[in-house]
Amino acid sequence: MTPEHQKGLTFSIREGLCIEHKPEPCGIVIFGASGDLTSRKLLPSIAYLSSKGLLPKRSFVLGVARTALSPDEFRARAKGVENVYYMYGSYENPDFFLALKARLQELDARHETGGRLLFHLAVPPPLYPAIVEQLGRAGLLEGCVSGGCSRVVIEKPFGRDLESARALDAQLKRRLREEQVYRIDHYLGKETVQNVLMFRFANAIFEPVWNRTYVDHVQISVLENAGVEHRAGYYDGSGVVRDMFQNHMLMLLALIAMEPPASFEADRVRDEVVKVFRNLRPLAGRDLEDHVVLGQYEGYRLEPGVASSSSTPTFAAMRLDVDDWRWSGVPFYLRSGKRLCCRSTEVAVVFKQVPHSLFSPLLPEHLAENALVFRIQPNEGISLTIEAKKPGPKICLGALTMDFDYAEAFGERPPEAYQRLLLDAMLGDPTLFLRQDAVEETWRFCEPLLKTGDIKLEPYATSSEGPEAAQRLIARFGRRWR
Ligand SMILES: NC(=O)c1ccc[n+]([C@@H]2O[C@H](COP(=O)([O-])OP(=O)(O)OC[C@H]3O[C@@H](n4cnc5c(N)ncnc54)[C@H](OP(=O)(O)O)[C@@H]3O)[C@@H](O)[C@H]2O)c1
Known part of the structure; x- marks a missing residue:
């Protein structure tokens, strides 16, 4: 017990009523890795988790975007994170997703991440359906990599009205089950x-x-x-x-x-x-x-x-x-x-x-x-x-x-x-x-x-x-x- 007195309020934090889970090693794949959200929020948050020992050492981060950054340029943005990689290409090109799959299989084997993949779509929302479709076609959404599981994180807005929100969901559900979709409301x-x-x-x-x-x-x-x-x-x-x-x-x-x-x-x-x-x-x-x-x-x-x-x-x-x-x-x-x-x-x-x-x-x-x-x-x-x-x-x-x-x-x-x-x-x-x-x-x-x-x-x-x-x-x- 650590009692503290402040502003007339007696306060104590009881050690012990804490639950802290540590995830299994996984591959974090960020689409839109050249963007604002990735630099300002995602990479610093991954670095924080790593510094607190909450990101297993065997995890890896693969940044994906169209911009031709060198792996070292991207690594420099991911200060404090180990096992950082980058690849670029066109999302419209199915071969790019096959190359992505080969890369993920290689990284999964190298870091022994058990096929666990987390795709974070930090791109403008109109791109979500096309990226998910390509990931699905490449077989990347159904435990393709050494039998693991794949989850997809998407950022708001989820549509701009009821009709478009339903349409977006229908497109995503062609390739994903509800339990694979993680819709962020950062609040x-x-x-x-x-x-x-x-x-x-x-x-x-x-x-x-x-x-x-x-x-x-x-x-x-x-x-x-x-x-x-x-x-x-x-x-x-x-x-x-x-x-x-x-x-x-x-x-x-x-x-x-x-x-x-x-x-x-x-x-x-x-x-x-x-x-x-x-x-x-x-x-x-x-x-x-x-x-x-x-x-x-x-x-x-x-x-x-x-x-x-x-x-x-x-x-x-x-x-x-x-x-x-x-x-x-x-x-x-x-x-x-x-x-x-x-x-x-x-x-x-x-x-x-x-x-x-x-x-x-x-x-x-x-x-x-x-x-x-x-x-x-x-x-x-x-x-x-x-x-x-x-x-x-x-x-x-x-x-x-x-x-x-x-x-x-x-x-x-x-x-x-x-x-x-x-x-x-x-x-x-x-x-x-x-x-x-x-x-x-x-x-x-x-x-x-x-x-x-x-x-x-x-x-x-x-x-x-x-x-x-x-x-x-x-x-x-x-x-x-x-
Ligand atoms: N930034 C925030 O604070 C914030 C807050 C809440 C929600 N969000 C959401 O998070 C997502 C990402 O936000 P952001 O601010 O990082 O966006 P952003 O900087 O505008 O875009 C992220 C990346 O997406 C790629 N991109 C942009 N337009 C594209 C296109 N037409 N086709 C293919 N790729 C394209 C670009 O990378 P390449 O050109 O290199 O591929 C860009 O670096 C968005 O859905 C946004 O609504 C952001």
Whole structure:
């Protein structure tokens, strides 16, 4: 036990309640190895796993792309990783995939990886079906290499609406089984997001109040001060609903709203997530004006790569309802946008006020509500605000915050999401990856928000809190954004 005292919070970490699995040696094959995601996230995460002894020594990394890098150039990008190789060629050429197969057989024999292959498709999504098809034709997806198994990791977006998400899945399933597909929503790899599950289901004291009787409302905010930066081309074709709501925001909502799974087994957890999505009250047929605000920051249309008449929303705020026994009548307010006043991702569970204030003759103001806040990033942690008596002879109440700060408590910043997700994909644990039914349910829900023109686009000033209409939306239901 290591007791520490900080900010008035006594805290101890008990050694022993840890599960750490180490994968079997495997070959990690990265398509798009010359790209941004590979350099910024994948290679550093593999290096981290290697440094922590979580990447077996006999594993290897093979980078694949069209760009003619020398193996040494690629190796230099993979600082700290051993057994790194590179090959380039055209994905349209079936011979390239036969050469890839021969290379993998050779590397598998050299490093004794037992035919275990992890393909990570770090390429633009339209390329997924063609690459998977070629891998399948070359016999690389079905334990072709010394009888091992193959998994394929793909990056969001998984389609751009329900129809295209289904079409993508149908193409992938020509060659893959569902259990071979690992769809990354990197938010799920964040420690602080996973901690929502630990917090809820490893502590007995919160679950009894986690329902409509005690919770007034929930707020989920993903605020960015950055604009579209170098992603303008992609972003202008997508917008905030596709980029943030269909995946990260709804996933956060699901973790807060889901019923306790019977076990931490992947499909038990994912079943409960999907049930939340199915229980979301459809926006179709609701008064969208009352429940949804879309906005665009001033100057967005002047950004390089953005169409001068663009109607792409860069901000959205909405009220959602989960129509089930636990949450009936509890509104969930979600908002996310770019070029806002701050950078902050948090989930706040705001509790109801006391039913009767015995202090009311002395303290006419309302007592503040208790709020439990999960700070996803930055300043990762959890805080609980409570009312407390201020010292002195007068009766004087004030809000007090009990704070758990991740970096202070553990002496380090939370690890990168990709470190965890790559490890899980190697281990064959899909708990933190999206199942196709969840992808489809979230697209189904978002469909009414994707029809441009159905909802008025509100302009907002940069470095603001978003459009005024977002303040009015929540005020209409008697609440305010935190
Ligand atoms: N970057 C991020 O932070 C981030 C975050 C979330 C999701 N993602 C997703 O991760 C994937 C990769 O992202 P990225 O930012 O690394 O992408 P990227 O840099 O645009 O592309 C990755 C690589 O794909 C290859 N490529 C590009 N266009 C191609 C084409 N038409 N045909 C064949 N190859 C092509 C290029 O390599 P060669 O030309 O050398 O083959 C490029 O280096 C994408 O699906 C993206 O949506 C990225």
